[in-house]
Amino acid sequence: MEFSETAKANALKFLEEVASKERPSLAPHYPQLCLAEVEAECLDQAKNYLAKLSCPGILSYYISCEAFKRLSTSLDKYLLPSEEESRPMYNSDGVLSDLLIELHSVCEEWAASLPLMTAPVDKVDLSIFAIKNTRRKMEDRHALCVDVNALFGLKDYPHQAYYSIFDGHIGVEAASYAAITLLTNLVRHELFKDDPEGALKGAIKVTDDNVCSKNLPRSGTTAVACLQRGNKVYTGWVGDSQAMIVRNSVPTQLVKPHKPDQDDEQQRIEAAGGVVLWNGAWRVNGNLSVSRAIGDAPDKKFVIGVGDVSVADIEGTEDYLMLACDGIWDVLSMEEIVTCVQAHLTSPGGSKQTVAKAIIQLAKSEGSGDNMTVIVSFFSTFILPIQDPPPASTDASVDTQLSEEKPSAEKVDTSGQEGETPSN
Template sequence: LNEEKTFRRFLELFLREMKMPLQESDPLPMRPLSDLVSEDEVEGECLDLCLQHLYKYNCPCSLAAALARATADSMLQTDLSVHHLSKTVEDGAEPFPLKLARLVFNRLFEMCCLWLKELPFHRRPQPYYETSIHAIKNMRRKMEDKHVIIPDFNTLFNIQDQEEQAFFAVFDGHGGVDAAIYAANHLHVNLVHQESFNHDPGEALYRAFKLTDERFVKKASRENLRCGTTGVVTFLRGRTLYVAWLGDSQVILVRRGQVVELMKPHKPDREDEKQRIEALGGCVIWFGTWRVNGSLSVSRAIGDSEHKPYICGDADHSIFPLDGSEDYLILACDGFWDTVSPDEAVRVVSDHLQENSGDTTMVAHKLVASARDAGSSDNITVIVVFLRDPRSPPPTKMLTLKSVRAYL
């Protein structure tokens, strides 16, 4: 009941704040990345606009997910052809104009009005992973990192028959932020729509990366964009952790205070990557750092169409069963890992938790500051996902039958 009260209170305040519905001449509360949205981008763009807008007003996370889902479903059932641009686009996918954003905000407003009268949504009582996030532009001219946090994945995609799921990602753009924004808006949507999603999330992640890359390359040629992005994604389903990545953004797992390596970043000087690039007729040259064809310092990415196939869009992925002894995950871009080692990161986190009796709020700020103090001038994004309550002592090792036998 308390939760329902909170939700109603939010809806009342939100509707009071919003000057709605938006007329043609009204400015948008938020500018979407692109004025051109193709059919396959509607769901991702719509979810993102709703979530960002609702979070600006401190909407409770599960309510935001449910409202974004309901708004997106309503948009997907609407005939949007009346909003098409008259000019057709070469590859057959016809983009919609900017009007989409105005439609989305007005539809979200209608949803909120309906839900205030009768709230159809009750959150399933499931615990969330506590997270700490911090991202800074640092010394760079522009911020080209994007991150995604979906603690309540099942609500956002209206998934009824699956265990608890959560999705966290960091995308580090280069040559512009468009590829990173695109990946942040669409990769999780592409993941859910994979046939293999229910029975093989690892495979589904691999395919989602590939599809996101293919679609962004098309968009880039339509809109004349020259940029790319690395990405690291962690997807939690029940007691299993799935990791997928492209390029040099990384995630580590900390278990009982020790670092567990989950992945190896894709850099051009990695022997297997170097061989793959050379076999395609490319080269890896030292130019302040090892670079593909003397240009990019990562060997895999979403986008970068002018560097394909040397810079490929094939993600690697791995699977880790969790047993409850895991402390947390740290996802971050290379602006962090280039100056802070995994062991150093763990020291920063444990010092912070000790000094603040387990309070996680500022953990990511501490990590970002330590990378900056160590000389990082790059954009820095850090997400810490706590897999158990840091305020309680770590679980004691369970005596298994096997270990008892060994002991006897």
Template sequence: MLIFHYAHKKCLEWMSCTVIVSVSHRSRVNIGVIFQYLPLHLFPWRKVSLEAFQSEQTECEEFVGCRGVSPLLAASVIHTAVDEVLRTDLTEFKRESVERQGEGDEERFTLLDGESLQRCFFNRLRDVCFEWQKQLPPLRPLKRFLLVSIHAIRNTRRKMEDRHVILMEFNQLFGLADDIDRAYFAIFDGHGGVDAANYSATHLHVNVGLHKEIVKNPAEALKCSFQKTDEMFLFKAKRERLRSGTTGVSALIVGNKLHIAWLGDSQVMLVQQGNAVTLMEPHKPEREDERARIEALGGCVTYMDCWRVNGTLAVSRAIGDVCQKPYISGDADGDSFDLTGSEDYLLLACDGFFDAVKPYEVVDLVLDHLMQTKGVGLKAAERLVAAAKENGSNDNITVLVVFLRDPQDILADCLRDTKSLQAGDDARSPPFNFLSCEAAATQ
């Protein structure tokens, strides 16, 4: 049970608020009254660690955001309130001291009373809102162009076990005050239940933002945070008898660098100047290096409708899956790439998409969609999900497209390249995507 996940629902019932926001970092912003009164009746929250308390920022940001506050402002408010709570004496909230195995050593930490801590946080959040209504601190929006299209469906499965995170206000949420833009995106594909995916979507980015190397070595921070999140969830899973797991892929844009990390078969790809660029190799049992690692640990890889670890899971690395450790590894792979400005968009998706749609098909589908919508890319992910379903995917499908350039510019470049090819005497027949542009342009 996560503090702010339930606080969000409860506060929607008991809190009334009026929010008036002028959306411009230069204009005057009247936050209005976010909280007129706090909930009087609270659920008996479970004891939580300080890590869990910090990780619930995102859920609470959603609560503030749903009251009409811009994400940039909501993240700044939440960070300030959480930071002030953490700087107070938390002795009165301590309830239990426990040990957790982490990176080969026993780690001792304290569990806190969730109900009292929740009351303290919301009181401080209310105070911050009132203070900022009088004088709003400067807010710095992203300098880089980013446009996100997201779509997810349960499809024919009984439950929806995919989760995703979009965090373009990463700096504000973690109080990073330098002049470097940061944005975070992730997709988690759960199996055996949704607990691991929920937990990862709530905690992974917080582990990244609080990592000691986030400023100097963001690639290391991103990769290590997968291992940290796995350790945290395994501790929770053992205490609460949870058996679920989740694959995951995340992308962290830091200035002109793209950092990615992944576990399992959720994937990220890049499209640059109309060409699909492979960035990673998913973790599957049939990979020779993965099979060798599993067998060296005493496990096995067998074929049962597909290659599986110990006859069960079709992925070789994941967060969770406590009963399959260490064969199912929580050690993520990662990589970094320079962004030159010629990149069109980034795409993150679960295996429900990539098992049905090839990377080169993505380019054609997105360009066709942009032609039909005259360069409006907000529903590009919906078009891709529909294509995966049409191609026979029965799994949960989540697709997240991050446009790194204006979709209208991408479309204009496509049309210009088409005309250039036609003008050349020795030009070969253009690929399908150019033909699609030409056909749509003449209609």
């Protein structure tokens, strides 16, 4: 659907204001980038930069896409000298310096003449919350895109949205890298158009290969990523971060976690020369408690980066899609989470916006001390339960003929305020 007149007015106001703002430099995540990383880095930096400027709605996706499209026509000037011709590398500082110029150029041009832009839906109901908890460092990362088609300039696709969580270990480097690059690796995979299941599995492997080939510390990360395309949800994962879909208050698991004590995983590890030992939990060679992950280069022989993928139909009875790291699943069952969501939404003051926080608070009360990240995406078919009425007032002067109000929901407005949390 085309942007409403109000959305157009909000977009024009932003474009006019940003044209006059100072242009700070963008700090690269890595000093040099391969070709696939250039697009991922540029889109991530552009979205985060525009978000800090309070860019409304998916306008940030359209601006980011157009700016990179212009930049990509002259990438050769950023090439670095390299002996490996098959893998050219690009100077990050130069790329990001010119990206910033292109971002402001697009804003200035569109302020004078706003192009036609569409939003797939009016609103996307999202709840996102993450905490370091009792751990010394926060090693979780997450990334999302409520309109993949707009961000990548894709045509002839049904609506596509993407949600992902990465639970890092032995440092945050692998999780940060995967949060930035996995979506681009997915969209640019040769199978993406006709075989999204194969593309998601391939994108996880490409991301793992790239992490292991970069000069990063020996960190690793689990991954769970959901691509919602039309009436399907494709879920790819490595490790023990999980996702579920809830229909009419009944949860369905979308992920079978990769744990070392599973018979097939233990057999594979032992066949490769490793062992599975108990050290507070079943661990690969007594160290890692997951048997598959992105990164972990020194242990790659045993902790492989080969993901699994499941496919779920969207049947029209869906309530919500939920992704979370193991800090949630280790202490809460799917049924307990559904009960928590229901109780929160029917309690006074409960809203969709704060559902993820309520789930994390429950997990913490059940003893989880781990980093925790939760993403909940509500389907339009979800019927909001009726809230319990507030306690009756004992003050005779208070009007008791109070009109019932439905709980307010924080929405990601695809033609208004975006509300996307930067992934790193």
